[in-house]
Each structure stands twice: as structure tokens, then as C-alpha cells.
Amino acid sequence: MALPIITADQRLREKQGVKLVLLGKSGIGKTSQLKTLPEGSTLFVDLEAGDLAVKDWHGDCVRPTTWPEFRDLVVFLAGPNPALPADAPFSEAHYRHVCERYGDPAQLAKYDTYFVDSITVLARLALIWAKTQPQSFSERTGKPDTRGAYGLLGTEMLTALTHLQHARGKHVVFVAILDERIDDFNRKVFVPQIEGAKTAAELPGIVDEVVTLAEIKAEDGSAYRAFVTHTLNPYGYPAKDRSGQLELLEPPNLRALIDKCAAATRIPTSKE
Incomplete structure (x- = not known):
């Protein structure tokens, strides 16, 4: 029986999924x-x-x-x-x-x-x-x-x-x-x-992305909703971006966010 090696091309052709935790205060949307x-x-x-x-x-x-x-x-x-x-x-x-x-x-x-x-x-x-x-x-x-x-x-x-x-x-x-x-x-x-406490503490470690939907104060005093995605953020919200594709603040559109993260999971093969 041959060693069941998955080649690079096979791995890169596989459909990948984004695993994400979405956090936010009650009523934030x-x-x-x-x-x-x-x-x-x-x-x-x-x-x-x-x-x-x-x-x-x-x-x-x-x-x-x-x-x-x-x-x-x-x-x-x-x-x-x-x-x-x-x-x-x-x-x-x-x-x-x-x-x-x-x-x-x-x-x-x-x-x-x-x-x-x-x-x-x-x-x-x-x-x-x-x-x-x-x-x-x-x-x-x-x-x-x-x-x-x-x-x-x-x-x-x-x-x-x-x-x-x-x-x-x-x-x-x-x-x-x-x-x-x-x-x-x-x-x-x-x-x-x-x-x-165990689930709350360990959950971020089993997913790719931790995103907090929050109300952000703009410099002019107005407020808007955004996804906070970086671990180091000035708001103190839980966040993590393993894809490396996200800005600190992203528009509050989950579909667009997932698509942006998913773009990092497929690397062009040598033939492309």
C-alpha cells in the first residue's frame, strides 16, 4: 500500500471553508x-x-x-x-x-x-x-x-x-x-x-476568524457599525484574523467578509 500523499495541486484544488466566531452585544445585529x-x-x-x-x-x-x-x-x-x-x-x-x-x-x-x-x-x-x-x-x-x-x-x-x-x-x-x-x-x-469558562477561553483557538460586530465612534462624534477583526485593536474587543486578508475594521457584511477570508485559502498553482 502506497503512502496516501496529497499532492500540492490536489490540496490547492480542494474547496476550503472559513470557520468564524461572530461576537457582539445583544441587539447589535x-x-x-x-x-x-x-x-x-x-x-x-x-x-x-x-x-x-x-x-x-x-x-x-x-x-x-x-x-x-x-x-x-x-x-x-x-x-x-x-x-x-x-x-x-x-x-x-x-x-x-x-x-x-x-x-x-x-x-x-x-x-x-x-x-x-x-x-x-x-x-x-x-x-x-x-x-x-x-x-x-x-x-x-x-x-x-x-x-x-x-x-x-x-x-x-x-x-x-x-x-x-x-x-x-x-x-x-x-x-x-x-x-x-x-x-x-x-x-x-x-x-x-x-x-x-472553558468554552469561552478555548473557542478562539479552534476557528480561523474571531470577529466582533461593534458600534464604533467616528472622529466627528457620529457612530457606525463595523466588524473588528484584529487581535490588537484600540477597542479591547476579542478578534483574530488568521487569513491575513482583513483590515482592522471591515464593513458589517458577513458574506463579503467570508469571501475576503476565503480568498486566502486558495493559492495559485505553478500552472496558473
């Missing part, structure tokens, strides 16, 4: 960014059941209401991890079981973007589920163990989100509310509103 995405090729994963802001967007959506439903959706959207044992979520066995319920995964070929709104709500669903699991109870007393529940929450959230962002060839957008807080040194800081 994060969900409305869905309107910038193509209706025919975007799947809206509506966890908030609050799609009033996008009622005139005519794309497809799914509405998982429990943590197990979301895990089933994730393995269907992203495929299985063949390295996992059969009894583990996201394994080959899990994938086959879900395909029996949801049908042929070929139906997903029409989508190039998954818009997940929001992981703030998703973490709450995961915590409700985690609190019912054996790890969330003391082996000695049988009483609820809060540390165990939050430990399980962090593991479950990061495992699921990491698996979904591995959906090859798909753009994946995770939306979350951004909170403004005062730290122990009386400094203003911004943190994602996600149950448990």
Missing part, C-alpha cells in the same frame, strides 16, 4: 447578518427560536431543542470521526444511526455555509443535559456536583464545536453574545456569554 448570506446555500441552525429579525430571509433552517439533538445534527453535517469507538458521539456508528433518521447526507451538498445562532443558547442546553449525567453527581453522597457538571459541559461543547468546524469545504459561523464586564483590576473587558 448579529442574527441579521444572516440576510447577507445566500438563501439557497446557507443552512440556519436556529437555537434561539428567535428568527423575527430574519423573517424575510427565505433560506432553510433546523431547530434542535436539546443537546442530544444538536450532537446528532453535528455528526450529520460534518460526518463521522473514524478514530472514535462505536459508543462515542460523532463515531461511525453514531453517523450511521443519524443517517437512518435524517436520510441521505447528499442532501447537504447544496449548502456551503452553516450559520449557528447562538452558542450562548447552545451552552445552556448543554448544561441542562450535563446536570442529568452521572458525572454531575458525587459518587460518595449522590448529591449534585456542580464542578462535575461544568467540567462535562466544557468537554461536550468543545468536542461538538470542534467536530462541526471540521466540516470540510463548508463555511461555519458560530454566533455568541458578547458581555462587557469589569475585571479584578477595575478594567473593562469583553467576554463571550457562554456557560462555563
Whole structure:
């Protein structure tokens, strides 16, 4: 058996996807960014059941209401991890079981973007589920163990989100509310509103782009909305640009931002 080498030309011809976290204060217009995405090729994963802001967007959506439903959706959207044992979520066995319920995964070929709104709500669903699991109870007393529940929450959230962002060839957008807080040194800081500290701390490391939709003050005193995209920014917002294509402030158009990032994932071959 020959070593399964992927040549440079093969790799460069592969369809790449941008993995992005979209943050912003409540009401800033994060969900409305869905309107910038193509209706025919975007799947809206509506966890908030609050799609009033996008009622005139005519794309497809799914509405998982429990943590197990979301895990089933994730393995269907992203495929299985063949390295996992059969009894583990996201394994080959899990994938086959879900395909029996949801049908042929070929139906997903029409989508190039998954818009997940929001992981703030998703973490709450995961915590409700985690609190019912054996790890969330003391082996000695049988009483609820809060540390165990939050430990399980962090593991479950990061495992699921990491698996979904591995959906090859798909753009994946995770939306979350951004909170403004005062730290122990009386400094203003911004943190994602996600149950448990583990997911909020590690999520930026599993995606390509972290973007904050914010209100920016202009020099003339007026205000406008923009995407903040650079880690080093004068506003203190969470941000990261792995593509190297983005300006510090970008227009608040998610489709245009994704297209700009995606341009960095394809390098011309020697024949071009």
C-alpha cells in the first residue's frame, strides 16, 4: 500500500471553508447578518427560536431543542470521526444511526455555509443535559456536583464545536453574545456569554476568524457599525484574523467578509 500523499495541486484544488466566531452585544445585529448570506446555500441552525429579525430571509433552517439533538445534527453535517469507538458521539456508528433518521447526507451538498445562532443558547442546553449525567453527581453522597457538571459541559461543547468546524469545504459561523464586564483590576473587558469558562477561553483557538460586530465612534462624534477583526485593536474587543486578508475594521457584511477570508485559502498553482 502506497503512502496516501496529497499532492500540492490536489490540496490547492480542494474547496476550503472559513470557520468564524461572530461576537457582539445583544441587539447589535448579529442574527441579521444572516440576510447577507445566500438563501439557497446557507443552512440556519436556529437555537434561539428567535428568527423575527430574519423573517424575510427565505433560506432553510433546523431547530434542535436539546443537546442530544444538536450532537446528532453535528455528526450529520460534518460526518463521522473514524478514530472514535462505536459508543462515542460523532463515531461511525453514531453517523450511521443519524443517517437512518435524517436520510441521505447528499442532501447537504447544496449548502456551503452553516450559520449557528447562538452558542450562548447552545451552552445552556448543554448544561441542562450535563446536570442529568452521572458525572454531575458525587459518587460518595449522590448529591449534585456542580464542578462535575461544568467540567462535562466544557468537554461536550468543545468536542461538538470542534467536530462541526471540521466540516470540510463548508463555511461555519458560530454566533455568541458578547458581555462587557469589569475585571479584578477595575478594567473593562469583553467576554463571550457562554456557560462555563472553558468554552469561552478555548473557542478562539479552534476557528480561523474571531470577529466582533461593534458600534464604533467616528472622529466627528457620529457612530457606525463595523466588524473588528484584529487581535490588537484600540477597542479591547476579542478578534483574530488568521487569513491575513482583513483590515482592522471591515464593513458589517458577513458574506463579503467570508469571501475576503476565503480568498486566502486558495493559492495559485505553478500552472496558473
